[in-house]
Amino acid sequence: ICTLVCKSMHQNKCASLKYGRTEAELKNFSPHYRRQSCVAFFCHLKDEVEQHRAGQAQLLKQKESPHASEVLYKDSVLYFDDNRKWRERFVVVRADHSLELHDSQESYTKGTPACHKLLPTGGTVLTSEEKYTTVVDKAFPDLNGSKEEPSVPMVAVPGPLPVYLRLPYRRDSYFCFQQEEKRARFVSILNHCIQHQNQDYLKSMEFEVQAFLKAIHFYRQEKGHYESWDMLVGTDCQVLANLVMEELLPSLQTELLPKLKGKKPERKRVWFVVMDATYELVHEQLREGLESLKNECREATKHQEALIRSDMDQIINSQTFLETKLQALVSEPAVKYCSESVAPYLTSILEELMGPVSAGFQAVRLLLEDELTRLCKDFPQGGALQQVGRDRMEDCYQHVNVLKEQLQELRNRFKFSNSTQVVHGTQNQMQQLMENAVYTFELLFQSALKDKPDKQASVMEKAKLRVLKQFDYDSSTVRKKIFQEALVDITLPAIKRNLAPSCKTVRKCFFLLLKLLLNIYQNTLCRVILASSVSLIK
Incomplete structure (x- = not known):
């Protein structure tokens, strides 16, 4: 009570x-x-x-995004429900990367709405009770922590293979499995959902x-x-x-x-x-x-x-004029700070990034080649090519996960603490590249097979080699973009923080001028120019 x-x-x-x-x-x-x-x-x-x-042109073809209702995963899972009891639920993951929890497979088949829908945005997946308890203790601001006994688990798990989904500001979710293979598949799809829930909307x-x-x-x-x-x-x-x-x-x-x-x-x-x-x-x-x-x-x-x-031309000309003036005012201190406090560390940062990222993409490439070679040897008529490599991508992701630890050293120098975003963004690109390669292979194979229906083996081999070459080109392009964006994400905040005090006077003068202009001119043209100018100043 x-x-x-x-x-x-x-x-x-x-x-x-x-x-x-x-x-x-x-x-x-x-x-x-x-x-x-x-x-x-x-x-x-x-x-x-x-x-x-x-965006930049890529050689591999990209399939249209699946409809949000398309099912990516479904299976019966032991789940800790809102009544604090373990019950078997039928979990369905759709292409919108949400998790539907149904009372049973039968109720799902009948079309009964899910009893619960889970959005794992911002979540962290853990499979160890000890690690989960440590994470929870850090999130609980306990005033009497030093006087207490060691923490006990928040939930007693009824089986040997738990899965903990830690969610910021929201109630955590708990799952349990009896077979390692089933748990590994669920963890893979759960991490997949988190990556996409985190970034898909914001990448639009x-x-x-x-x-x-x-x-x-x-x-x-x-x-x-x-x-x-x-x-x-x-x-x-x-x-x-x-x-x-x-x-x-x-x-x-x-x-x-x-x-x-x-x-x-x-x-x-x-x-x-x-x-x-x-x-x-x-x-x-x-x-x-x-x-x-x-x-x-x-x-x-x-x-x-x-x-x-x-008035497009006039707006662009005004915007360019203001941008040039502002660049002239800040270029000297910016160049000085970059040459002294950023440039000397760029090589080492890039090396930290390149190792794990390149290893991850190389693992995807090897997986793709292995799967396509297997298909060329024993491809069944009418088989589903889109399943190539899907269940083995988690091993490729592990190469990139080490960045979460390796980039921690940047916390002190550049106050960079968002390595998870770099990791998830890279893993999404790896997954997209694999899907593009599989889809391109399917298109090439089906097109060539129409012209040479009696030469399936040679058609598949040529399609494989062409896809691998296109993969190499696209992989290089994507990795360069990842490195560029990561370097900017890591170093630009430090540059802005350093320039902020010296640019305060400049910003005040420009803001006063812009406010004065806004009071004089109330038309849309002026407002567009002013809004652009404020963005440039900041």
Whole structure:
């Protein structure tokens, strides 16, 4: 009873704390989004007019993304449900990388809606009780930690092969298996879902997504946070919820922790229940407020489109003029800092990156060659080529996982702490390249087989060799892009942080000028130029 009362009290406290904080955060974030929405829409129209093609051409063909409802995995799994009991659930993973938990395979077959849907965004998969307990203890801000006995497991696992899904600000999920092969397959698909849930939305080139990313970047930078953010994962609403929770956490600790009673396992359980309830409340309110903000910006861009198109040249010329002026002001201190504090370390950083990344792509290449060679020898008529290598990609990913430890040394010098983003981004590229290669092989094989139906063996061998050559070219292109983006992600925040004090006067002067212009000229053209200029200044 005490636990229930305590939980209810803290949930109410969370609600009262969160409403003011959530509204304040959204209100403070909104000007950044409105400005970046204007800039991103202008860039979108500019690319459309100039017929720019996003991305670099690759030789391998890419298959259209599967429909969100397509099933990637399904199996019966022992799951720890909301009633704190272990029950067998039928888990279905779809192409939107969510996990559906059904009461049974029969209910799934009948089309009954899932009893629970799990989004593993930002999650960490652990298969050791000891490692999971360590991670949970770090996440629980225990005021009496030094006086307590060692932690006991939060959940008693009924089998030999557990899987723990640790989720930031949300309740963790627990699974259990009897066979290692089944657990390995589930862990692989779960990691696959986390990678895509983390990055797929934010990798979109849609101008609204790009506007949101820029807005978050400048909003955090305004608060003195220049570094890459490890909670920049998921959809726009999830990212904002993470931001609010990060700001809210100190208040919750101060207000709630001293009032938690009972033994440590019970206090931990209540704390994480409170976190989960608070996150849900924050997310729900943000969803409504953010959608309203986006609709407002959509309406604004509709009214701006005609004028932007007619004044495109003038906007570009003004933007270029301001950019040139700003570059001239900051180039000298920037070059000085880069030559002294960045350039000497670029080679060593690149070496740290190149080893694991190149090893990962080489492992994918060897796997592809091995699987295609096997297919050429005993390909069954009507077989499913798309399954090539899918179950063995986890071994390739392990080569890249070591970056999480190797890049830790950059924490002190560049304050870089988001190695997980580099790892997941690289693994997504490895997976995409494998899928492209398999799809290209299938196209080449089917096309050639129509012309030479009696020469299946030679057709497959030629298709294999051609795909491997194309893979080598695309692999080189992708790796160069990974290295470039990682170097910028690691070093640019340090450069900005160093330049911020010396550029303060410059920024103040430009902001005053821009505000003056905005008061004089209220037309759309001026607003586009001003929004672009503010982005350049920051």
